[in-house]
Amino acid sequence: MIVRKFIQWSENAPASARAEGVGALARAYLYGDLEAQERADAEQILYAMLDDPSPLVRRSLAESIASAVEAPPAIILGLALDQSDISSVVLARSPLLTDAQLIDCASVGDRVAQAAIALRPELSPAVASALAEVASREALIALAVNEGANLPEFAMRRMIERFGGDPELREALLGRPWIPAAVRAALAAAAARQLADYAVERNWLSPARSERIAKDSRERAAMIIAAGCAAFSEETAALAAYLRISGQLTAGLALRGLLCGQTGLFAATLVELTGMGPRRVAGLIREPASTAFAAVYAKAGLPAPLMVAFRAALVALGNNSGKTPGGLNADAADGGALRLPVIQFVLSQCEAMQDESLARLIALLRRFEADAAREQGRKGLSRLREAQAEAAAPPVAAAAPETPDYLPIPATADEPESKVETMTEPLAETDIVVDLVALEKELLAA
Incomplete structure (x- = not known):
């Protein structure tokens, strides 16, 4: 009876x-x-209301049952496949939708529906990965800012592959509580590529010059990221794997890693290129002059003429004693920056060989030396300016003692004592004060 009456009423x-x-x-x-x-x-x-021609009716139904566990699952699914302003209510809140249903809705929904799924309080890795593959830019930004989303590393990298040129997406990913080192490297590479393309489009730089600057920026970013990882860890290994897959893991990058003190990244590079165990590789790089190191170096496919530089860098980093010949601690990498003493030691060893085949290597080392010296000069100038600023700053006033040394002159005899008020404002330069210490001495002398 109630069904018939409601339907009759709803018709008009x-x-x-x-x-x-x-x-x-x-x-x-x-x-x-x-x-x-x-x-x-x-x-x-x-x-029956799922077929109502008015979206107002269907949206009211969606808002009423979206969060309910007792709602009929078939009605929830029907609303989830409706137009986006209705389906987004259910997709964002309903606990009855399975991962398979959410993935299906994401594949056929528009950006509003996809963003609603991306903003669910809890999102499984399967759904997050599906969104990373098919969702729109807006939905991926929503996914990146959702701290409740279980976003795997490969999903983040797929998001960067699809929309790495979008600065809002990069900013959203960088704002997550934790992102892997490989993802940070991918973000840096995307930003460098976008800036290089922009400079070429504006005719600010030639394509060759722009590509060289972008490559140098990627390598600098990789060194900074590696400096934030442990000496050798799963994260360092993942970073080396990403650099190899993306084509960035070159001999020049490996040498730069050593010149920055990143022995952990160099070990991860050899592990990635040779397939050997990390403990075995770590033992070999402690003996850079040995034939075993030469064998693993050759197995990694690194250029033979550069072996002298790699050996000199390992010696300079002092893998046996922990210090360079100049006393530089090998574990104190300066945030991924090039280390001038190491570069100078390697350069001296290469020049001593007097081998013409090392001319390009020496030129590269000279460029690294100039970069390191310039960075060292910047830091020295910054420290000098800070010291000058501290010296020029006025001294900080000491806290006032509990018993003040100076008090205002007491009221005259013509004024009643009750009218004398305690001074609460600071004394001006023209105020007359009484030295209590001197007054005490005069009273004792009297």
């Missing part, structure tokens, strides 16, 4: 009244004390 009622009636009926179904037959009739009406 305006959309706003139907929307209000459906919402009330849905709340009565979920939270009211209905009998079994009344509950079954109400459920039939809710199913």
Whole structure:
């Protein structure tokens, strides 16, 4: 009876009244004390409202049952496949939707529906990975800012592959509580590539010059990221794997890593290129002059003429004693920056060989030396300016003692004592004060 009456009423009622009636009926179904037959009739009406021509009615139904665990799953799924302003309500809140259903809705939904899925309080790695593959730019930004999303590393890298040139997406990923080293390197590479392309489009730089600057920026970023990792860890290994896959793991990058003191990254590079165990590689790089090191170096496919530089760098870093010949601690990498004493030691060893085949290597080392010296000069100038600023700053006033040394002159005899007020404002330069210490001495002398 209730079904027939509601349907008869809804045929002539305006959309706003139907929307209000459906919402009330849905709340009565979920939270009211209905009998079994009344509950079954109400459920039939809710199913029928999925075909209501007005989106106001369907949205009211979605808002009423979206968060309910007791809602009919078929109605939830029907609303999830509706137009985006209706489906987004259910997709963002319903606990009844499975991962498979969410992935299906993401594949056929627009950016509004995809963003609603991306902003769910808890998101499984499967759904997050599916979004990374098919979602729009706006939905991926929503996914990146959602701290409740379990976002795997490969999903982050896929997001960067698709929309790495978008600065908002990069900023959203960098704002996450933790991102792997490989993802940080991918973000840096995307930013460097975008800036290089922009400089070429504006005719500010030639393509060759722009590519060289971008390559140098990527390598600098890789060194900074490696400096934030442990000496050799899973994160360092993942960074080396990413650098190899992306084509950045060159002999020049490996040498730069050593010149920056990143022995952990160099070990991870050899492990990635040779397939040998990390302990075995770590033992070999402690003996750079040995034939075993020469064998693993050759197995990694690194250029033979550069072996003298790699050996000199390992010696300079002092893998046996922990110090360079100049006393530089090998474990004190300066945030991934090039280390001038190491470069100078390697340069001296290469020049002593007097081998013409090392001319390009020496030129590279000279460029590294100039970069390191310039960075050292910047830091020295910054420290000098800070020291000058501290010296020029006025001394900080000491805290006032509990018993002040100076008090205002007491009131004259013509004024009653009750009119004398305690001075609370600081004394001006023209105020007359009394030295209590001197006054005490005069009284004692009298």
